Amino acid sequence: MRTSWSKLTAVAISILTVATWLWAFIARDLVQRYTRGERPGQYRGALDADLLDDYGLVFAIAHNAGDDADTAQAAVDHNTDAVEIDVIMVRGELYAAHAVPKWLGTRLFRGPRLADAWEIATQAEAVALDLKDNTPAYEAALVDFLRQRERDQVVLYSRSLESLIRLRDQLPNVFIYLSVPDRTAFDRVMLGDPLASQLDGVTMQHAFIDEEVVTTVRAANQRIIAWTVNDLTRVNELVRLGVDAITSDNLAILELLGGRQRSEPLLRRRGAG
Numbered sequence: 001m002r003t004s005w006s007k008l009t010a011v012a013i014s015i016l017t018v019a020t021w022l023w024a025f026i027a028r029d030l031v032q033r034y035t036r037g038e039r040p041g042q043y044r045g046a047l048d049a050d051l052l053d054d055y056g057l058v059f060a061i062a063h064n065a066g067d068d069a070d071t072a073q074a075a076v077d078h079n080t081d082a083v084e085i086d087v088i089m090v091r092g093e094l095y096a097a098h099a100v101p102k103w104l105g106t107r108l109f110r111g112p113r114l115a116d117a118w119e120i121a122t123q124a125e126a127v128a129l130d131l132k133d134n135t136p137a138y139e140a141a142l143v144d145f146l147r148q149r150e151r152d153q154v155v156l157y158s159r160s161l162e163s164l165i166r167l168r169d170q171l172p173n174v175f176i177y178l179s180v181p182d183r184t185a186f187d188r189v190m191l192g193d194p195l196a197s198q199l200d201g202v203t204m205q206h207a208f209i210d211e212e213v214v215t216t217v218r219a220a221n222q223r224i225i226a227w228t229v230n231d232l233t234r235v236n237e238l239v240r241l242g243v244d245a246i247t248s249d250n251l252a253i254l255e256l257l258g259g260r261q262r263s264e265p266l267l268r269r270r271g272a273g
Contacts, residue, residue, distance in 0.1 A: 040064045042071040044251040049232040051256075052239060059245040060257035061128055063228045065121075067096045069112060072120040078251045079259030082155075083121035084128040087114055089138045094145055099132065114145060126153035130179070134163035143170045157203050159185075161195055168198070177225065180204040183213070190216055203227055203247070206238060214242050229253070 042065060059082065062075030066085030075083050086098045096117035121127045131142070146154065155175040158164050164176040180186045180202050190196050201223035204213065209226055217224045226238050227247035235246055235253060248254055 040067050040071045041249050042074060042251065043249060045230060045253075047232045047252050047256065049236060051232075052236055055239060055257050056260050056262060058239050058243065058257055059262075060254045061225065061227075061245050061247040062124075062254055063247045063249045064098060064130065066117040066127075067098060067112070069116070069120060072117060074251060075254060076120065076123045078255040080124055080254040081245070081258045082126035082128050082153075083124045084130055084157075084247065085114065085117050085121055086130045086132060087142065088132045089135075089141060092137070092141070094141050118149065122151060126155060127151065128155045128157060131156055131158040131160075131163070134158060134160040139163065139167060143167065146171055146174065155200075161189060161193060161199070165195060165198055175200040177201045177203045177223075180208075183208040186213060186216075190220070196220070201225065201244070206234060206246075209238065209241065209243065211241060218242070232256075 040063065042062075060080045061082040061084055062072070062080040064084050064086050065071040065075040065080070066083045072083055072085075085096045088095050088097050088100045090100060094114040096112045096114050118127065129142075131138075152173065153175075154173070155177055156164060156167055156171075157177050157179045158167075159179045159181070161178055164178065168174060168176050176199055178189060178196070178199055178201075180189070182205060186202070186204060186208065190202070197220065199220075199222055202217060203225040204227070206226040206229050209224065214224060223244040225245040225247060226243045229235055229238065229246050229248050230250045230253065232253065235248075235257075238246060246253070246257060
């Protein structure tokens with residue numbers, strides 16, 4: 001009887017230990033998400049394909065690396081050409097995070113502030129702001145933020161074409177890129193909306209980029225950014241297609257593409273030759 005009881009006790013202690021560790025992991029993730037947002041999925045992965053002879057015309061953008069100070073600095077240290085920052089508004093203030101926390105999260109959320117993310121991101125050649133809102137208050141706060149900070153190479157991403165045009169009217173020096181999740185959205189806007197001619201380019205989910213998409217963008221004298229690409233085989237395919245920049249979580253890809261001497265900048269005015 002004592003032996004059986006000892007075994008049951010040992011099993012109970014093991015289960016309790018595992019449950020405690022799981023809860024600690026889950027709790028840590030929840031605390032991170034509700035107080036600071038999700039940490040970017042940055043890593044250094046192997047380049048598991050043959051290198052092309054030349055990557056000199058394709059720029060590197062660190063995927064939402066600006067949402068965390070450590071990942072932003074890591075991207076800069078690996079020679080990325082641009083740092084991407086997701087921009088949300090919480091309690092009337094701009095923060096660097098992918099999504100607004102739900103329920104009690106808006107009260108618990110404490111950063112990082114966009115201003116702090118900006119200080120690190122501006123070490124790169126360009127800063128890309130992925131806009132997660134298009135309300136009047138959000139746009140006004142963003143305009144005020146950027147007017148206080150003089151910088152040539154700033155690109156705004158949004159899924160709202162109208163919001164991008166409103167922002168360009170108030171911030172004539174920014175570059176505006178429509179964020180395109182799939183081919184249907186691309187065709188609807190780029191082939192059917194006359195306002196699309198005012199864009200400097202598109203940033204598009206890489207799986208939907210093919211020769212026809214690139215040809216359409218080039219015909220409009222615009223540029224195309226592919227997101228999010230973490231393996232070299234697909235990078236090579238996109239380079240051959242003629243994309244202008246690749247967004248990645250993989251530090252090895254950022255280092256491969258970034259920091260090169262080029263004949264022209266990452267961002268270029270619509271209509272420029």
